[in-house]
Amino acid sequence: MSDLILTRRMVAHPRDSHTLGRYLETGGYTSLRKALFDMSREDVIAEVKASNMRGRGGAGFPMGVKWGFLAPAEPRYLVVNCDESEPGTFNDRQLTERDPHQLLEGIAIASYALGVDHAFVYIRGEYPKAARRLQHAIEEAYEAGHLGTNIQGSDYSLEVTIHLGGGAYICGEETALLNSLEGRRGEPRLKPPFPAVEGLYAKPTIVNNVESIANVPWIVENSGAAYAAIGPERSAGMKMVSVSGHVNKPGNYEIELGMTWREFIYDIAGGIRDGLELKAWIPGGASSPWFVPEVHLDTPFTIDDVASNGSMLGAGAVIVMDENTNVVAAAHRLVYFFADESCGQCTPCREGTSWLASVLQRILDGHGRTEDIDLLLSISESISPGLKWPPAMTTICPLGPSAVSPVTSITRWFRPEIEAMISTSGVSHG
């Protein structure tokens, strides 16, 4: 296992990892100095490309490649996505609350490399502490000359503004986030144009996740090649994984990918609570199709191995369910979430997610009908044709197809359990 990158300061100095004093004492803002005085903008982008880091927000697109798409028009913007709302994820909250200067240094380096003089951090409204901590860090950094005008005596200047969300999951989708930041409803935009060409205020914009940006100071300090050398080739670097549900040791773990799921669930997360058996787990947040122990326990925990098994690593959120879990109830909870959070632009999502939730609710209520499994799959098919992952889409964004994941998961792995619930329903349907 490689050394910690993102959490090393908060692990070593749990009482004051968020302060500027501790940050400077542990080498903070020296990567920014190196970038500003010893590297060209192109040099920084080249290091990030060489790191092979895949964006940590969920889509897994290589960050350096994304940066390379930024159009030349000015002004350009960097927007950092701290709208962390995928059920199961809480790692960006920890990174922002516990080491805000690491994030700010990453923002400053990225902004310098991208030719940005105003960066925004979009923080979900339910994270006021993260916003407070980051705001305090911004004030400390301005005061000490690491942000603001003529940073560290260079000719580079940067403003950083925090923007709080209003309680809408969809704003984690980058174009919805940009609409929200512009003072509009958080409805995703059709792509293309991509934000790198027409983003915030129709100007070239890079939207990166908190965890992605927080890695940048280390990459600049140690080189992209050093980062790429950690972990499997196509899952380079350390990854913050949030694990929750029925495990003995829930929490965030910064790990090198490549171990098996068995090792992750039983060694890292401490196994299933109360000595119970594992029934299923969600490998990459609420949107991702489920894994089951009979098939996937010895599958490697990498981006590509999860994908080749029909799911996704997403933002790195593992949700574990023990043998006593009612999978129909769990699926209903997930589908209800997506129905509640659908922005309503696209009919298959707006209508389909609510229908899925209603049918699952009726099964739970003991009014299930024998045709309900087929009905669930038929509704799913109209949201996400072919029922595969990554999904074929009938919608602007992936929210609708995400609601299909729990349905196809339980019908694939737990069909007899659903049938049993339906067959014991106490009501006859003529």
Add this chain to the structure above:
Amino acid sequence: MTHTISHWSQANQDRAHTILESYPQKRSAIMPLLYVASLEHEFVSVDAMTEVAELTGVTAAQVQSVATFYTMFKREKAGRYLVSVCTGISCYLMGADDVLEAVEQASEAPHGAVSSDGLFSVEHVECVGACGGAPAVQVNYELVEGLTGSTGQKLIEWLRDTRPEVVLADEMQQLFGGQRSFDWGPPEHEGAIAPVPAFGPYGSAGTDA
């Protein structure tokens, strides 16, 4: 154009002007200004939306379309303590339904309504990013992790008995919380004075430190 908020408190007027200056385009200030207006008016009233529209150079209908999209802009007065019970998947797996039931009973605020003493509103919310410390609750958006039905009930009774001016996450966590998503580090002395996210530039953020 700013005369329409001349009746706002000086602090809120100052916040509004600072917010407007921090964006390249005024329209971006709509959401932050809706939070400040919520502090001023106790909720996002029609007046509040009109004022924000004038400040940002759009129509009141455009502000309304934004305000109604997001769940955290309350268009009716909430209780003094807005209790948001997370019922997302991880909290559900760890017993959130018990917490919600206990909180609703203890607060005498059935879902969506304000308790008759004006102290409580209860809502169930989707994932608040506290899955490692499930089940989680927020009071005026300040977090408590690792609750049970029993500690959820005690939390409500404590709020009713002590009526804290400033809701502090660390204080609630110490008294009633359990498992946390991660080590929170040293306690904070900054919290919420209304059902609005306690973030300095938007207002709120009472402090005793």
